[in-house]
Amino acid sequence: MTISKKEMSGEVDVDELMEAMESNNTNVDKNIISVRPQETVATTSDSSSKDAYSLVGQDLVWSGVGLRLLEKKNGGDTKLHILKDVWGKAEAGKTTAIMGASGAGKTSLFQTLAGRIPSSGKLRSEGDIFLGGARFDPTQRDQRKLIAYVSQEDALQESSTPREAIYFSARLRLPKRVSDEECTEIVNAILTELGLDDAADTLIGGGFNKGISGGEKRRVSIGVELVAKPTLIFLDEPTSGLDSFAAAQVMKLLSRVAHHGSTVLFTIHQPSSNIFGTFDRLILLNKGRVMHQGEVANLARDFEQYGYPVPNQYNPADWVIDIAQGITLEELEKAHFFASAPDNLLLAARKEDAAETVETPQDEHVSMWTEFVMLQNREMADLRRNPAFIVISIVVTGILSLIFGVIFFDIGRQDRSEYTVIQSQLGAVVNVLISTMMGQSNPAMLTFSKDRPVFLREFSTDHYTVIPYFLSKLWREMFNTLIATLSQALVIYWMMGFQMSFGQLFAITYALSLTATAVAVMLGACFDDVQNALTLFTLVVVPQFFFSGLFIAIELIPSWVSWAQYVCSLTYAARLGFAYEFADCEPGDAAANCAAVLAANNVDKDSTWWYWLALLGLFVMFRGFGALILRYKATY
Numbered sequence: 001m002t003i004s005k006k007e008m009s010g011e012v013d014v015d016e017l018m019e020a021m022e023s024n025n026t027n028v029d030k031n032i033i034s035v036r037p038q039e040t041v042a043t044t045s046d047s048s049s050k051d052a053y054s055l056v057g058q059d060l061v062w063s064g065v066g067l068r069l070l071e072k073k074n075g076g077d078t079k080l081h082i083l084k085d086v087w088g089k090a091e092a093g094k095t096t097a098i099m100g101a102s103g104a105g106k107t108s109l110f111q112t113l114a115g116r117i118p119s120s121g122k123l124r125s126e127g128d129i130f131l132g133g134a135r136f137d138p139t140q141r142d143q144r145k146l147i148a149y150v151s152q153e154d155a156l157q158e159s160s161t162p163r164e165a166i167y168f169s170a171r172l173r174l175p176k177r178v179s180d181e182e183c184t185e186i187v188n189a190i191l192t193e194l195g196l197d198d199a200a201d202t203l204i205g206g207g208f209n210k211g212i213s214g215g216e217k218r219r220v221s222i223g224v225e226l227v228a229k230p231t232l233i234f235l236d237e238p239t240s241g242l243d244s245f246a247a248a249q250v251m252k253l254l255s256r257v258a259h260h261g262s263t264v265l266f267t268i269h270q271p272s273s274n275i276f277g278t279f280d281r282l283i284l285l286n287k288g289r290v291m292h293q294g295e296v297a298n299l300a301r302d303f304e305q306y307g308y309p310v311p312n313q314y315n316p317a318d319w320v321i322d323i324a325q326g327i328t329l330e331e332l333e334k335a336h337f338f339a340s341a342p343d344n345l346l347l348a349a350r351k352e353d354a355a356e357t358v359e360t361p362q363d364e365h366v367s368m369w370t371e372f373v374m375l376q377n378r379e380m381a382d383l384r385r386n387p388a389f390i391v392i393s394i395v396v397t398g399i400l401s402l403i404f405g406v407i408f409f410d411i412g413r414q415d416r417s418e419y420t421v422i423q424s425q426l427g428a429v430v431n432v433l434i435s436t437m438m439g440q441s442n443p444a445m446l447t448f449s450k451d452r453p454v455f456l457r458e459f460s461t462d463h464y465t466v467i468p469y470f471l472s473k474l475w476r477e478m479f480n481t482l483i484a485t486l487s488q489a490l491v492i493y494w495m496m497g498f499q500m501s502f503g504q505l506f507a508i509t510y511a512l513s514l515t516a517t518a519v520a521v522m523l524g525a526c527f528d529d530v531q532n533a534l535t536l537f538t539l540v541v542v543p544q545f546f547f548s549g550l551f552i553a554i555e556l557i558p559s560w561v562s563w564a565q566y567v568c569s570l571t572y573a574a575r576l577g578f579a580y581e582f583a584d585c586e587p588g589d590a591a592a593n594c595a596a597v598l599a600a601n602n603v604d605k606d607s608t609w610w611y612w613l614a615l616l617g618l619f620v621m622f623r624g625f626g627a628l629i630l631r632y633k634a635t636y
């Protein structure tokens with residue numbers, strides 16, 4: 001495709017541009033979006049599921065929508081109205097933009113309509129929403145399935161290609177009865193519709209891995225939602241972070257999608273005039289209220305009637321925001337902005353023959369096993385495509401282990417009758433355990449923080465359930481941890497001359513690293529920002545060092561804090577290490593020193609199975625909490 005100077009300079013005429021794109025891309029079938037799940041499904045489905053799918057492309061109408069923030073100030077309750085009596089509609093077959101100055105309430109309205117603000121805690125939402133003539137409650141998980149939600153950040157699996165990402169979404173979200181071949185056909189059609197044929201098999205990439213462009217990523221994000229044939233498509237700032245060319249492509253795509261029958265609603269901040277010209281409808285918010293609403297084609301006429309005609313050569317999008325920001329509320333009201341909702345808005349929206357509340361498709365979802373297999377395949381592909389992670393882990397662990405090996409060289413084989421030797425041997429065991437704990441959990445937390453937004457998006461849009469996700473992640477973490485702990489054990493075991501068996505050393509460090517990783521993932525699940533998780537991790541892990549027996553004998557720790565040893569994985573790993581390492585000592589002073597170490601750390605040589613059980617219990621508990629937290633987070 002050739003790009004004119006005009007386009008290069010950013011003065012892109014969208015229609016011209018898209019015509020150029022389409023004439024250059026002869027493969028584009030303008031009707032291809034009609035080859036979508038609904039139709040494919042309909043060929044093999046019964047009439048009841050056809051009805052369910054006939055929800056596609058329905059008008060969304062809302063009235064009296066409010067959002068209040070309840071705060072306690074000066075001893076009393078105060079209410080801040082973030083949104084007040086907001087009304088509007090997003091029509092099927094049209095794109096509707098929500099605009100407003102910063103703080104006008106765009107995101108609040110958008111998220112309220114998308115059911116992403118729970119009416120609990122400090123925020124209270126209210127209002128009536130109708131979809132296709134029936135009452136719609138987007139906070140209900142099953143009703144929210146009808147909404148495709150494309151967030152500002154592209155939460156995509158970096159090691160997948162656009163084709164794989166869209167297929168993943170198709171296979172897991174389309175009904176079970178849609179065959180794999182049909183899924184592939186749908187994916188191919190969507191890739192063409194998105195103009196992604198050329199980039200279909202390039203890695204999405206991110207971070208240090210260069211992949212497809214930002215505009216292509218945004219189109220993939222839209223594609224993974226389109227594939228589920230949603231009734232409503234919600235996009236939060238779909239053009240943010242894109243250059244004018246990519247932004248124009250995305251907007252034109254949304255217009256095409258809407259004109260094929262879908263209901264497209266999005267927030268947007270300061271669009272250029274040519275992008276603004278692609279919108280069908282505009283909802284202009286000001287201080288949480290609807291200042292103006294109507295067809296974009298009539299905007300010049302409407303603003304002239306208000307007494308604020310759009311000046312020539314002025315970007316109408318800038319003009320409406322300038323008016324909203326620059327004129328006082330009183331004057332705007334006098335000019336007849338802020339009209340109330342038409343009396344018959346909801347009455348007109350309510351259809352006689354529609355069900356009382358929106359009915360959602362009851363199609364059978366693919367099995368948990370399919371979910372697991374799909375997730376597993378994605379993990380395997382990630383492993384194949386990111387060998388650097390494993391290589392770096394082996395090299396770093398190997399070097400660190402060599403340093404320990406050199407410092408504690410042969411320590412385990414030395415005479416234990418010496419107090420300094422037994423103290424150093426204890427230090428060697430604890431040092432290896434602490435390094436195992438820290439070494440494995442930090443990378444796991446960082447990896448998880450990258451995966452977390454992908455999970456939240458996919459789980460909240462019904463790709464899979466928590467259990468298959470956690471099992472596939474567990475498998476991957478077990479593999480990464482296995483490689484790292486094995487390399488560590490191979491280097492240090494003979495260098496440091498441990499007296500326990502190689503298998504025992506490996507098993508203890510492996511179990512400890514899995515438990516520490518479970519804690520890291522649990523904390524990672526709690527926070528959006530990995531920095532917070534890392535800070536809390538330090539707070540959770542460092543105090544455990546005091547229960548390792550190295551810094552202070554456990555029996556000397558004050559009893560009112562010593563209970564904490566029972567929830568520390570390091571305690572049990574250290575006890576196992578001491579039990580195996582100091583079990584058989586030469587009679588005499590050596591045996592006495594060994595017995596003293598065991599006694600000071602409450603180690604019972606005959607109860608090692610208890611310690612294993614405790615480690616397993618902690619692992620299961622932290623994993624379980626992690627899954628529950630993630631599930632909760634993904635609910636909104």
Ligand SMILES: Nc1ncnc2c1ncn2[C@@H]1O[C@H](COP(=O)(O)OP(=O)(O)OP(=O)(O)O)[C@@H](O)[C@H]1O
Pocket residue numbers: 069082100101102103104105106107108109123269
């Ligand atoms: N959870 C909350 N707690 C306190 N104030 C909130 C909350 N959510 C929104 N607000 C306030 O409500 C107002 C509207 O916020 P909102 O994020 O919806 O605006 P916006 O139009 O999307 O702004 P921007 O374009 O800057 O993102 C702002 O003044 C914001 O500070």
